[in-house]
Amino acid sequence: MSTAYDAIVVGAGPAGSSAALTMARAGLRVALVERGTFPGEKNMFGGVLHRLPSLEEVFPDFWERAPLERHIVKKGVTFMTGDSSFSTTIEAGNFDRPPYNGYTIFRPRFDRWLAEEAVKSGATLITRATVDELVSRNGRLAGVTILDRKGELSAPVVVAADGVLSFTAKKAGLRQPTFDPGQMAVGVKALIDMPRELIDDRFGLVRDQGFANEFVGCTGGVRGGGFLYTNYDSLSIGLVFHLGSLRTSGKTPYDLLNAFMEQPQVDKMIRGGRLQEYSAHVIPEGGFNMIPELVGDGIIVAGDAAALCNATGVNLEGINLASHSGVLAGRAVVAAHQTGDFSRRGLQVYRELLDDSYVIKDLKLYRKAPHMLHNDRIYNEYPELVCGMMEYIYRIDGAPKENLSKLFLKTAREKVGLKNLAADAFSAWRAL
Amino acid sequence: MNIDEIFDYTSFTIDREPHIVLDPQVCVGCDNRGCTNACPARCYTWSEEEKKMTFVHDGCLECGTCYVVCHRNAFTRWRYPRGGFGVAYRMT
Numbered sequence: 132m133s134t135a136y137d138a139i140v141v142g143a144g145p146a147g148s149s150a151a152l153t154m155a156r157a158g159l160r161v162a163l164v165e166r167g168t169f170p171g172e173k174n175m176f177g178g179v180l181h182r183l184p185s186l187e188e189v190f191p192d193f194w195e196r197a198p199l200e201r202h203i204v205k206k207g208v209t210f211m212t213g214d215s216s217f218s219t220t221i222e223a224g225n226f227d228r229p230p231y232n233g234y235t236i237f238r239p240r241f242d243r244w245l246a247e248e249a250v251k252s253g254a255t256l257i258t259r260a261t262v263d264e265l266v267s268r269n270g271r272l273a274g275v276t277i278l279d280r281k282g283e284l285s286a287p288v289v290v291a292a293d294g295v296l297s298f299t300a301k302k303a304g305l306r307q308p309t310f311d312p313g314q315m316a317v318g319v320k321a322l323i324d325m326p327r328e329l330i331d332d333r334f335g336l337v338r339d340q341g342f343a344n345e346f347v348g349c350t351g352g353v354r355g356g357g358f359l360y361t362n363y364d365s366l367s368i369g370l371v372f373h374l375g376s377l378r379t380s381g382k383t384p385y386d387l388l389n390a391f392m393e394q395p396q397v398d399k400m401i402r403g404g405r406l407q408e409y410s411a412h413v414i415p416e417g418g419f420n421m422i423p424e425l426v427g428d429g430i431i432v433a434g435d436a437a438a439l440c441n442a443t444g445v446n447l448e449g450i451n452l453a454s455h456s457g458v459l460a461g462r463a464v465v466a467a468h469q470t471g472d473f474s475r476r477g478l479q480v481y482r483e484l485l486d487d488s489y490v491i492k493d494l495k496l497y498r499k500a501p502h503m504l505h506n507d508r509i510y511n512e513y514p515e516l517v518c519g520m521m522e523y524i525y526r527i528d529g530a531p532k533e534n535l536s537k538l539f540l541k542t543a544r545e546k547v548g549l550k551n552l553a554a555d556a557f558s559a560w561r562a563l
Numbered sequence: 564m565n566i567d568e569i570f571d572y573t574s575f576t577i578d579r580e581p582h583i584v585l586d587p588q589v590c591v592g593c594d595n596r597g598c599t600n601a602c603p604a605r606c607y608t609w610s611e612e613e614k615k616m617t618f619v620h621d622g623c624l625e626c627g628t629c630y631v632v633c634h635r636n637a638f639t640r641w642r643y644p645r646g647g648f649g650v651a652y653r654m655t
Contacts, residue, residue: 167646
């Protein structure tokens with residue numbers, strides 16, 4: 132194995148395949164290297180695929196072509212305590228018309244499709260290949276080696292799209308040698324099989340409509356949250372934990388997931404379903420402040436490898452940012468091939484394109500959100516406050532009512548303290 | 564969901580060669596051992612009697628949690644499995 136390419140992409144996820152697609156369409160010889168037996172085999176997420184404007188340019192009929200599940204018309208947030216919950220949902224007519232606002236997907240199907248599109252455009256997909264080392268010659272990056280295979284793949288430039296831990300970026304000296312658990316989260320997910328009609332009836336959906344719900348107060352006091360998404364004939368349900376908080380809690384993700392699924396209101400939603408698959412992955416949640424060096428000599432970092440993930444607590448964005456950064460990385464490599472300059476300086480255009488895009492602009496805008504979310508009250512006291520207040524408002528038992536604003540202040544004083552309430556409101560205001 | 568039955572839910576192509584190797588001496592001196600509770604697949608078990616950390620790679624989901632929570636850098640090796648091995652999601 133010793134083949135020369137114009138570019139090597141490490142990892143055939145949304146970032147890598149978007150980069151490979153962009154470069155192949157511009158006529159470059161691209162190797163798209165994936166360690167799974169097929170792209171998507173190693174990938175999971177607990178989320179919604181949001182719109183991909185850069186891919187919509189390539190595929191105007193993207194939403195017709197891609198293997199998608201339901202489009203999300205209904206989004207909800209649930210505040211939860213032991214056996215009570217308070218939910219709000221938004222269902223918008225605009226979310227039910229193309230261009231749809233987001234979809235549920237299965238990664239082993241979606242990621243595979245996107246990689247196959249890159250192959251159709253001329254990229255060479257190499258599966259079952261775990262990239263091992265970066266090869267340098269005469270002080271320049273010259274290619275990569277594959278674990279347990281002889282020879283090397285050579286190219287003047289590498290796109291590191293190998294996911295959140297990116298050992299490729301680490302070996303190039305672009306990311307810190309260790310991660311701060313305070314900037315990382317882990318998501319665990321159960322895929323639950325359920326007949327389509329039952330899902331439609333239970334969640335009030337018709338046609339291909341889907342429902343996405345986030346939960347707060349369901350993580351046993353560990354900082355984090357829950358999610359439930361509807362696929363055609365299955366539910367994705369899971370929890371996300373901040374790793375710094377999970378580590379010291381002594382609690383386990385699977386016990387907390389079981390407790391979440393047994394909570395009476397959640398139990399009703401998933402009852403009758405059967406567990407099909409359990410999965411987990413780490414998520415870079417540090418936002419703008421944890422973005423590594425994005426460009427080095429002969430190398431560009433994209434997607435989760437570049438920590439391009441926006442977890443504000445309201446929307447959770449990752450695949451869209453990954454795909455967009457991949458397209459921009461591809462464009463930067465195409466430009467570098469025109470000048471022949473693959474140095475850090477020659478590839479710097481990637482940084483400029485990214486800075487100028489919604490990817491970095493949004494991460495910058497919400498740069499205070501990760502810090503704001505490091506507040507235990509959000510996961511304990513506030514859900515209790517909300518559920519307690521609502522329960523009081525709706526309870527009619529012959530006891531004389533209290534003035535609601537007075538009651539709110541009294542409950543807030545008991546649960547969180549007024550000083551904390553004011554500080555948290557200010558912090559949330561500034562972060563969002 | 565019973566984590567002991569993970570092989571009933573999730574598919575793996577198990578490599579005989581582990582992709583993660585620990586220096587057990589480092590774990591003996593660890594004051595935290597967050598890996599034992601944070602690992603979503605319960606691959607790490609600490610025996611208080613034997614003062615020994617055991618890691619089994621068979622059901623590893625390759626999620627990265629241990630790599631992040633281990634603050635003592637107990638790994639003499641932490642890489643992904645060789646191509647074609649490890650966890651194989653079908654529809655998640």
